[in-house]
Amino acid sequence: MTSKTKKFITLIIILIILVAVFIFWQNPLNHKTNNGNTEEISTANLDNAQKIEISKGDKTTILQKENDKWLVSSENNAEANLDYINKLIDALKEVKQGTIISQNKDKLATFELAEGQYTKVKLSDSSNNILLELLVGKMGPAYTQSYVKKLNSDNVLLINQNLLLSITPNSWIKPPETNTNSTK
Numbered sequence: 001m002t003s004k005t006k007k008f009i010t011l012i013i014i015l016i017i018l019v020a021v022f023i024f025w026q027n028p029l030n031h032k033t034n035n036g037n038t039e040e041i042s043t044a045n046l047d048n049a050q051k052i053e054i055s056k057g058d059k060t061t062i063l064q065k066e067n068d069k070w071l072v073s074s075e076n077n078a079e080a081n082l083d084y085i086n087k088l089i090d091a092l093k094e095v096k097q098g099t100i101i102s103q104n105k106d107k108l109a110t111f112e113l114a115e116g117q118y119t120k121v122k123l124s125d126s127s128n129n130i131l132l133e134l135l136v137g138k139m140g141p142a143y144t145q146s147y148v149k150k151l152n153s154d155n156v157l158l159i160n161q162n163l164l165l166s167i168t169p170n171s172w173i174k175p176p177e178t179n180t181n182s183t184k
Helices: 003-026 082-094 105-111 163-167
Strands: 038-040 051-056 059-066 069-072 097-102 119-124 130-139 146-150 156-159
Touching (some): 097 105, 130 163, 146 163
Antiparallel strands (some): 038 097, 097 156, 119 130, 130 146, 146 156
């Protein structure tokens, strides 16, 4: 091999290494944010939930459990789609803690957690004790993540659960052919 060929091959190898380092560096799944500081989200038993309120802006959906049956009380007590309820509760049960991403109130809009941007999820038991109250912002850097904030906390948390999928189904109402409570 000639000297020019060796230099060319060396340059190509260096370029490949630099590109690999850049790709690894830019991958959001590899980022360690805020030194891994975490915050506990909830310790309550969400299986005791009797009421779920999901609010975005001025629209609120209220899901109420009556006699072991979930109803959409904000929709004339139509029977709720149990699959969606179970998926939501299961997703929330998996969220034990989140990684603290920010504590800066000025950056809440960046995570879609500013007033009017977030979706508020509130679960209560039969005595109206709040089991969980969480503000859900935008999807995280990976499809399987979300930004959330506890109601009385300044911490923006990144969780390994895409809650947006669980809190925004097309309709909470059970399909008409199987819905025995619908007034429509």
